[in-house]
Each structure stands twice: as structure tokens, then as C-alpha cells.
Amino acid sequence: MxxxxxxxxxxxxxxxxxxxxxxxxxxxxxxxxxxxxxxxxxxxxxxxxxxxxxxxxxxxxxxxxxxxxxxxxxxxxxxxxxxxxxxxxxxxxxxxxxxxxxxxxxxxxxxxxxxxxxxxxxxxxxxxxxxxxxxxxxxxxxxxxxxxxxxxxxxxxxxxxxxxxxxxxxxxxxxxxxxxxxxxxxxxxxxxxxxxxxxxxxxxxxxxxxxxxxxxxxxxxxxxxxxxxxxxxxxxxxxxxxxxxxxxxxxxxxxxxxxxxxxxxxxxxxxxxxxxxxxxxxxxxxxxxxxxxxxxxxxxxxxxxxxxxxxxxxxxxxxxxxxxxxxxxxxxxxxxxxxxxxxxxxxxxxxxxxxxxxxxxxxxxxxxxxxxxxxxxxxxxxxxxxxxxxxxxxxxxxxxxxxxxxxxxxxxxxxxxxxxxxxxxxxxxAVIPAAASIDAHEIEYGQSAELTARLTPGTVDLAGGSATFSVDGDKLPGAPIGSDATLVRAPAPALLPVGEYAIHVTNLRDRLDRDVEATSTASILTVVAAPTRVRVDDTAAGDSLSGTVSGAHGTVPTGEVTIDVDGEPVGTAALDDGRFTWDVPETLRARDDVAFAIRYTGDRNHLASAADITGNDTAPSPDRTPADPATPLTPAGDTDLAASGAEISMGLAVASALLLVGGVLAARAIARRRQERDA
The missing domain is CATH 2.130.10.130 (Integrin alpha, N-terminal)
Structure with missing residues (x-):
């Protein structure tokens, strides 16, 4: 050149x-x-x-x-x-x-x-x-x-x-x-x-x-x-x-x-x-x-x-x-x-x-x-x-x-x-931050469940490390991360009251217990009311009515039960550790055509239910199959909540009809028993 x-x-x-x-x-x-x-x-x-x-x-x-x-x-x-x-x-x-x-x-x-x-x-x-x-x-x-x-x-x-x-x-x-x-x-x-x-x-x-x-x-x-x-x-x-x-x-x-x-x-x-x-x-x-x-x-x-x-x-x-x-x-x-x-x-x-x-x-x-x-x-x-x-x-x-x-x-x-x-x-x-994406969860009050987060490790090896969940700001104990480092589970807090709770993964740590830079997508834990069941003790020959109201998942309902006669309330009894006792008034003892029914109206964390004096359910809580907590769910919006309310109202209407039918049957049974006794 x-x-x-x-x-x-x-x-x-x-x-x-x-x-x-x-x-x-x-x-x-x-x-x-x-x-x-x-x-x-x-x-x-x-x-x-x-x-x-x-x-x-x-x-x-x-x-x-x-x-x-x-x-x-x-x-x-x-x-x-x-x-x-x-x-x-x-x-x-x-x-x-x-x-x-x-x-x-x-x-x-x-x-x-x-x-x-x-x-x-x-x-x-x-x-x-x-x-x-x-x-x-x-x-x-x-x-x-x-x-x-x-x-x-x-x-x-x-x-x-x-x-x-x-x-x-x-x-x-x-x-x-x-x-x-x-x-x-x-x-x-x-x-x-x-x-x-x-x-x-x-x-x-x-x-x-x-x-x-x-x-x-x-x-x-x-x-x-x-x-x-x-x-x-x-x-x-x-x-x-x-x-x-x-x-x-x-x-x-x-x-x-x-x-x-x-x-x-x-x-x-x-x-x-x-x-x-x-x-x-x-x-x-x-x-x-x-x-x-x-x-x-x-x-x-x-x-x-x-x-x-x-x-x-x-x-x-x-x-x-x-x-x-x-x-x-x-x-x-x-x-x-x-x-x-x-x-x-x-x-x-x-x-x-x-x-x-x-x-x-x-x-x-x-x-x-x-x-x-x-x-x-x-x-x-x-x-x-x-x-x-x-x-x-x-x-x-x-x-x-x-x-x-x-x-x-x-x-x-x-x-x-x-x-x-x-x-x-x-x-x-460059360090790519780990990421945690949390599934939405719905559980019944008192239900055992696991919170689930799906992990993207980024450039850090998370296997053998731990994740810390928080529910409404309260941190849970660290949950171990498995060898595949893609999923981590932690027990949900027990007995959370009914409501919606923000869930976060607040901290990720590697196997050497060092903080790992990470991002977390928040989700919602929804707690719904637990079903209940009213059971009446055999009190046909007694002067009082007693029984229990039990909640699903071993929970104990609170509040009181209402006693109905012929579909009309005649008294209430407070629940003590789930049990109730009600003294039958003299005016009702003398009657041979009385049909008693026990109605539990529910509390913040429990659904309503009812039964007659024979112990037969006349209006049990709606049979709701709990959501699988490991399956991502989208938290219900206002429309869904309104639909839930309509379902509850319909359930109460059905329960009232059952109470009326049950009351008639109960009255006939009592009258027949008294005729047999007097004879």
C-alpha cells in the first residue's frame, strides 16, 4: 500500500x-x-x-x-x-x-x-x-x-x-x-x-x-x-x-x-x-x-x-x-x-x-x-x-x-x-435478582393450609436456602427452599379471622444464610367463614334443651343460639365453649304440640346452622368445598362477594322452610308420644 x-x-x-x-x-x-x-x-x-x-x-x-x-x-x-x-x-x-x-x-x-x-x-x-x-x-x-x-x-x-x-x-x-x-x-x-x-x-x-x-x-x-x-x-x-x-x-x-x-x-x-x-x-x-x-x-x-x-x-x-x-x-x-x-x-x-x-x-x-x-x-x-x-x-x-x-x-x-x-x-x-411470585389462596377459618411461592432464582443459587413470608406485615418463620429452587411453601397462620390479607415474600436467603437480592409479587390470602353444625342432646323427657354447636376444622363457634317454637323465637342461650343449655318455660312444658328448633346465627368466623330437638339437622351450614390452597386463585371482587351474599340468603330461606316442615313433624311425634304415655 x-x-x-x-x-x-x-x-x-x-x-x-x-x-x-x-x-x-x-x-x-x-x-x-x-x-x-x-x-x-x-x-x-x-x-x-x-x-x-x-x-x-x-x-x-x-x-x-x-x-x-x-x-x-x-x-x-x-x-x-x-x-x-x-x-x-x-x-x-x-x-x-x-x-x-x-x-x-x-x-x-x-x-x-x-x-x-x-x-x-x-x-x-x-x-x-x-x-x-x-x-x-x-x-x-x-x-x-x-x-x-x-x-x-x-x-x-x-x-x-x-x-x-x-x-x-x-x-x-x-x-x-x-x-x-x-x-x-x-x-x-x-x-x-x-x-x-x-x-x-x-x-x-x-x-x-x-x-x-x-x-x-x-x-x-x-x-x-x-x-x-x-x-x-x-x-x-x-x-x-x-x-x-x-x-x-x-x-x-x-x-x-x-x-x-x-x-x-x-x-x-x-x-x-x-x-x-x-x-x-x-x-x-x-x-x-x-x-x-x-x-x-x-x-x-x-x-x-x-x-x-x-x-x-x-x-x-x-x-x-x-x-x-x-x-x-x-x-x-x-x-x-x-x-x-x-x-x-x-x-x-x-x-x-x-x-x-x-x-x-x-x-x-x-x-x-x-x-x-x-x-x-x-x-x-x-x-x-x-x-x-x-x-x-x-x-x-x-x-x-x-x-x-x-x-x-x-x-x-x-x-x-x-x-x-x-x-x-x-x-x-450482572446479578439478576431472584423473583418470588405468590399464589392467591382461599381457606376456611381454622383450615390448615400452605402458602406457596414460585421462585425464579436469577443468578443466585437458592437451593438449600430459605424464604420468609409475611401476612399483613407479620413475618412467618423461614421456610426451607428445596433442591429444585423453584417452589417454596410455608404453613399459613392458624385461626386468622375472616378477611383478606396481603401476602409477601419479604426475604430470600441462600444456603449460606446470606441475603439474596430479590423482587416479590404480592398476593392475597382470603379467609372465609367455616361451616358449623348444631347437635341437640336427647332431652325429650327433660325440662331443658341442651346441645353443641361445632365448627369445621376443630374451631369453636361463639355467640348464642335461638330457640324457635312453631317458627317463632321464644328464647336464646349463650354458647360456652360451643355448648348451650336452655330451660324450657312451664308454659311450653304443658303443651303437647310444641315443636322446638335450635338455630345458630353464626359469628364473624362461622356460618349459621340449625337442628330440631331430635338432633337432626334442619339447616346445616352450606356445604362448601374448601379451595385447594396450592392452586392460584384470583381474589373475589365486589361482584363475587354480592353473589356469595345471595347464596347465603337463599340458604337461609331453605333453612326456614326446613324448620317449618321439621316443626310439624316434631309436633306430631310429641303428640303421639304423649298419647301413648297417658294410655
Missing amino acids: PRLWNISACSLLALGLVAASVSPAHAAGAPDYEEAVSFAPPDGKNAGYAIDLAGDVAASTRVRGTSVDVMEHVGPGRDDWLTTTITAPVTGKGFGTALTLDDDGDRLFVGSPQGATVHVYERAAAGKWPLTATLTPPDIAQTSEFKNFGEALAYDDERLVIGVPNADVNGRFAAGFAFVVDLSSGEWDALIPPEPIVSSITGQSVAIDGDRVAVSAVQNRFNGGVQIGGVYLWDLASGDDPLFTSQPDTDPKVCLTSGSGGPAFGMSLEFEGELLYVGSPIEIDYAADQPEVGCTIAEVEAGRTTQGAVYVLDAQLQQVGAKIVPATKTLSFGYSIEIEGGTLFISGKDLATGEGEVQLAELSTIDTTSAGDENNRMTFPHAQTLRTADATSAPGLGQQIYGQGIHASGDRVLVNASRTVGAAHLFAP
């Missing part, structure tokens, strides 16, 4: 630290991330300059040159992290400029490039990270000094790659190289190109995946002039010379300068299968017809010129598909790259707000077979954007200029925000 440069591009490069606002859509396979924890030491200085994450262990520079922090996730909560501060064995040597964890998070490697050492710390127990080794470079023929040894580190399967970017190699100033250390055998291999490139600072960024090692040469120059960057690729198994590529020339509209700077192709490196993703964060791509127009700040502000790109290279370092460019008004795109679980994370900076961000997309949405647009570009199909709410950290989020700004492990993502104080921000899947 034609290499173009002009003076305007120099100004553009100065804008390299700025970020992009994006719509909050969601990647199909990636979780919906949110900021979970901020590791921001109050005494930090360039905190977060270097970071790494492996499982439940995170590491971050605390005070560059003096200390690093190791954070271990020791509890079930998202913020249950134990922080251990490791102090440099020797200060002033750049301790913490680079760091990496092994695959299990049990060893931490910390570079001190000004001291040409890498310190190794191993976890002995939670919060215990003793120094177990110090790595120093072995003597090699190609150089006698190892300037900035340990400024870049990468680990994979007992191999540690150590960048030495500013070393003079074979007399070539700042040509740089890298070491590979086999930690199992202790063997060191120097990765030195056959023809080291002067001032290329080879080894500024490194990556390893099995036998493949990628090493950047970010200051490699095009024909010895313009800095365009480059990448070496070694195959450790073959022992062959490395492959090398400069920034691909497939895009005809790239702004370049004749001075220092350049696109920094190779600043970030990330393997994914057979492919290598390479960041070119200072590259400036324009769309205008002429570079004199396209390579200007005005074009960047207008959204027609962007900064930064990511290239995808195959095993032969050939470009695959179109290069990935950011959305408009995004700068510094690609300083850091991370791939985890099929998701690609790329750092950037929003031109409008000046805040850093991390854009992410599923790899499956990136078509590596497409040549892209007429300039061989493909806009990054980002589906989420990670930002921090910390105004102090926001400008520096993800802006580690040596490719160390993003590290992901499992479903967590650690992003640096190195500024004067600095921090590291941990993102995790």
Missing part, C-alpha cells in the same frame, strides 16, 4: 488517549457484565499498571517500583477478596512493571526491569505468598546487557516468556529480544531474530500458546524510515527461524508520520487457536480522498477518521479477512486485547468523553473470510461495552499502553486503570 504521512498526523497521535460511547446491547453468548469490585488502594501510585487474573486470584501493581497486591477470592460473595501486599525485595528497580500468574493462580511472576530480575512468589496458604525464586538472565553471546529484562511477561504450561525490549543485540541498538524459560527443567532459550532490527524494541509485548511464541517489534521501520511495527512468531517445537511480518499493507488509507510514533503494530498480542490477534492502537485510518484532508483532527471529530485497529493473522502470519476497526469517534483502539470463552475484548477510548472502555464481541460474529469494505476494513461488531463509574479511573480504563490492560478468566474480566493513583476494576456477570 502507499505509505502516506503529513504533519497533521503528528497531532493525531497526541490524541491517542481518548474513548467511545456505545449502545448497551448484549453479546449473544457472553454474560451481561457489570463492575463488581474496584481494587483501588488508597496509597496507590500507578496502581493497576500491570494486572493479571487466573481463576480466583487477581494481581495488580500497587505502587509501581515498590509493591504489588494479590487478591484472593475467599468467600461466596462477589466482594469477598483477601488482599495481600507484596513488597519489592529491592526498591527503585521498576518492581511491578509487568506481572503474570500461572494457569492455576498459585505462582506470581513480577518483573523488575530496571534490576533485570523476575521475582517468583508461590502461594503457601491464603494470604501467604513467600518469595521462592529470583530469575536473572544467563550469559549469552549476542549481548552483555539485558536492558528492561522483565518488562513483558507471559506464561503458559510451565513456560515463561520474558521480554528484553531495550537490549542491544549483536551491536544493534535497542534491537531487543525475548527469553523462554522452561520452569520444569530450568532451561533458558534466547529468542533472537537472525537479523535483529535496530531500535525495534523487540520483546516489548509477548504471548505464548503451547509451542508458539509471538514477540512484537513495535518500532520496526518501513524501509528504515516510518515506524510501522512488526511481529515475530517462533515455533519452539521446530527450532526453525521465526516468521516475521510488518504491519499489513492491505489498507490504502493509513496515515503515517516520518517521525517517531507510528501505528505501534504488535503492541498487543493474543492467540486464539491457530490465529494471532495483533493490536495496532495508534494506527490512523481515514476515509477522505486525500490524506491532507483525512489525516486531520477535524476528520476524527467528524467521525470519518478513526484510530486503532486489530489484525487477525494465520499460522504463517498472513492476514485473515479484513482488519477490525472501531466505531466512529473511538481512539486508541487495540492497546490491549484479550480472548476468553469465545469473547474478544478490545480496549478503546471515547473521543467525546475522554473515558476509557473495553468493547467486547463474540468471535462468532467476526467473519474472518470477509474482505470487508473497499479499504479492507470491518467495523468491530461490539455488543457490550465495559466502563467504570469511578470518575477518577474512567480516563485510564484499559489504557495500559503495553498490552497488559485486560485479563479475563472464566466469567470475570479484570481491567486496569493506571493513572496517578490508579486501580484495577473487576467485571463479572
Whole structure:
């Protein structure tokens, strides 16, 4: 491609630290991330300059040159992290400029490039990270000094790659190289190109995946002039010379300068299968017809010129598909790259707000077979954007200029925000609150029943936890949640008076008895009056009438009964623990045609009922089949309540008719008995 440069591009490069606002859509396979924890030491200085994450262990520079922090996730909560501060064995040597964890998070490697050492710390127990080794470079023929040894580190399967970017190699100033250390055998291999490139600072960024090692040469120059960057690729198994590529020339509209700077192709490196993703964060791509127009700040502000790109290279370092460019008004795109679980994370900076961000997309949405647009570009199909709410950290989020700004492990993502104080921000899947939906219930007074709530766990495991119901604000004892975590039941309060009661699930707790964020949809518990039954003792030969009024479900009615003769009330008797006794007046004792009937009129919680002196029911309570409390019911409205009242009125009318018929039959029976006695 034609290499173009002009003076305007120099100004553009100065804008390299700025970020992009994006719509909050969601990647199909990636979780919906949110900021979970901020590791921001109050005494930090360039905190977060270097970071790494492996499982439940995170590491971050605390005070560059003096200390690093190791954070271990020791509890079930998202913020249950134990922080251990490791102090440099020797200060002033750049301790913490680079760091990496092994695959299990049990060893931490910390570079001190000004001291040409890498310190190794191993976890002995939670919060215990003793120094177990110090790595120093072995003597090699190609150089006698190892300037900035340990400024870049990468680990994979007992191999540690150590960048030495500013070393003079074979007399070539700042040509740089890298070491590979086999930690199992202790063997060191120097990765030195056959023809080291002067001032290329080879080894500024490194990556390893099995036998493949990628090493950047970010200051490699095009024909010895313009800095365009480059990448070496070694195959450790073959022992062959490395492959090398400069920034691909497939895009005809790239702004370049004749001075220092350049696109920094190779600043970030990330393997994914057979492919290598390479960041070119200072590259400036324009769309205008002429570079004199396209390579200007005005074009960047207008959204027609962007900064930064990511290239995808195959095993032969050939470009695959179109290069990935950011959305408009995004700068510094690609300083850091991370791939985890099929998701690609790329750092950037929003031109409008000046805040850093991390854009992410599923790899499956990136078509590596497409040549892209007429300039061989493909806009990054980002589906989420990670930002921090910390105004102090926001400008520096993800802006580690040596490719160390993003590290992901499992479903967590650690992003640096190195500024004067600095921090590291941990993102995790957003917590989806649990939800409880309560069934409506209708029960009779005194009826045993269970309240039922249907649970949607969200992102929290509720199995083995508990739920607390409340009825009209009164909390019930916690009810256990079963292993399926979709249903929970609690006994309804006993002997609730007739009425309607609001039911809520006021609290959910997990198996470790921790509160769980949840929403609850309220419902109604309706208590209706219980049926009753009047029974009359055998008092045909006595001077009094006695009996009982019993309620369903073992309840005890209150109030009084009314004694009717020939359908007319002649007296009342109070209920005492459900029993009544009424002395028959002399005037009625003498009559041989009296028909007695006992009528209970009900109370707040009991329905009316009646019986004659033979103990036969003449008007029992309506036979109502209680509603199944586990079946959702819609609370009755005014229309339903009116219908219930009509049914009760009809029941009383039927009862009165039965009393009249019963009275006639009773009178005839008494008269016949008296005739038999007198005879």
C-alpha cells in the first residue's frame, strides 16, 4: 500500500488517549457484565499498571517500583477478596512493571526491569505468598546487557516468556529480544531474530500458546524510515527461524508520520487457536480522498477518521479477512486485547468523553473470510461495552499502553486503570435478582393450609436456602427452599379471622444464610367463614334443651343460639365453649304440640346452622368445598362477594322452610308420644 504521512498526523497521535460511547446491547453468548469490585488502594501510585487474573486470584501493581497486591477470592460473595501486599525485595528497580500468574493462580511472576530480575512468589496458604525464586538472565553471546529484562511477561504450561525490549543485540541498538524459560527443567532459550532490527524494541509485548511464541517489534521501520511495527512468531517445537511480518499493507488509507510514533503494530498480542490477534492502537485510518484532508483532527471529530485497529493473522502470519476497526469517534483502539470463552475484548477510548472502555464481541460474529469494505476494513461488531463509574479511573480504563490492560478468566474480566493513583476494576456477570411470585389462596377459618411461592432464582443459587413470608406485615418463620429452587411453601397462620390479607415474600436467603437480592409479587390470602353444625342432646323427657354447636376444622363457634317454637323465637342461650343449655318455660312444658328448633346465627368466623330437638339437622351450614390452597386463585371482587351474599340468603330461606316442615313433624311425634304415655 502507499505509505502516506503529513504533519497533521503528528497531532493525531497526541490524541491517542481518548474513548467511545456505545449502545448497551448484549453479546449473544457472553454474560451481561457489570463492575463488581474496584481494587483501588488508597496509597496507590500507578496502581493497576500491570494486572493479571487466573481463576480466583487477581494481581495488580500497587505502587509501581515498590509493591504489588494479590487478591484472593475467599468467600461466596462477589466482594469477598483477601488482599495481600507484596513488597519489592529491592526498591527503585521498576518492581511491578509487568506481572503474570500461572494457569492455576498459585505462582506470581513480577518483573523488575530496571534490576533485570523476575521475582517468583508461590502461594503457601491464603494470604501467604513467600518469595521462592529470583530469575536473572544467563550469559549469552549476542549481548552483555539485558536492558528492561522483565518488562513483558507471559506464561503458559510451565513456560515463561520474558521480554528484553531495550537490549542491544549483536551491536544493534535497542534491537531487543525475548527469553523462554522452561520452569520444569530450568532451561533458558534466547529468542533472537537472525537479523535483529535496530531500535525495534523487540520483546516489548509477548504471548505464548503451547509451542508458539509471538514477540512484537513495535518500532520496526518501513524501509528504515516510518515506524510501522512488526511481529515475530517462533515455533519452539521446530527450532526453525521465526516468521516475521510488518504491519499489513492491505489498507490504502493509513496515515503515517516520518517521525517517531507510528501505528505501534504488535503492541498487543493474543492467540486464539491457530490465529494471532495483533493490536495496532495508534494506527490512523481515514476515509477522505486525500490524506491532507483525512489525516486531520477535524476528520476524527467528524467521525470519518478513526484510530486503532486489530489484525487477525494465520499460522504463517498472513492476514485473515479484513482488519477490525472501531466505531466512529473511538481512539486508541487495540492497546490491549484479550480472548476468553469465545469473547474478544478490545480496549478503546471515547473521543467525546475522554473515558476509557473495553468493547467486547463474540468471535462468532467476526467473519474472518470477509474482505470487508473497499479499504479492507470491518467495523468491530461490539455488543457490550465495559466502563467504570469511578470518575477518577474512567480516563485510564484499559489504557495500559503495553498490552497488559485486560485479563479475563472464566466469567470475570479484570481491567486496569493506571493513572496517578490508579486501580484495577473487576467485571463479572450482572446479578439478576431472584423473583418470588405468590399464589392467591382461599381457606376456611381454622383450615390448615400452605402458602406457596414460585421462585425464579436469577443468578443466585437458592437451593438449600430459605424464604420468609409475611401476612399483613407479620413475618412467618423461614421456610426451607428445596433442591429444585423453584417452589417454596410455608404453613399459613392458624385461626386468622375472616378477611383478606396481603401476602409477601419479604426475604430470600441462600444456603449460606446470606441475603439474596430479590423482587416479590404480592398476593392475597382470603379467609372465609367455616361451616358449623348444631347437635341437640336427647332431652325429650327433660325440662331443658341442651346441645353443641361445632365448627369445621376443630374451631369453636361463639355467640348464642335461638330457640324457635312453631317458627317463632321464644328464647336464646349463650354458647360456652360451643355448648348451650336452655330451660324450657312451664308454659311450653304443658303443651303437647310444641315443636322446638335450635338455630345458630353464626359469628364473624362461622356460618349459621340449625337442628330440631331430635338432633337432626334442619339447616346445616352450606356445604362448601374448601379451595385447594396450592392452586392460584384470583381474589373475589365486589361482584363475587354480592353473589356469595345471595347464596347465603337463599340458604337461609331453605333453612326456614326446613324448620317449618321439621316443626310439624316434631309436633306430631310429641303428640303421639304423649298419647301413648297417658294410655
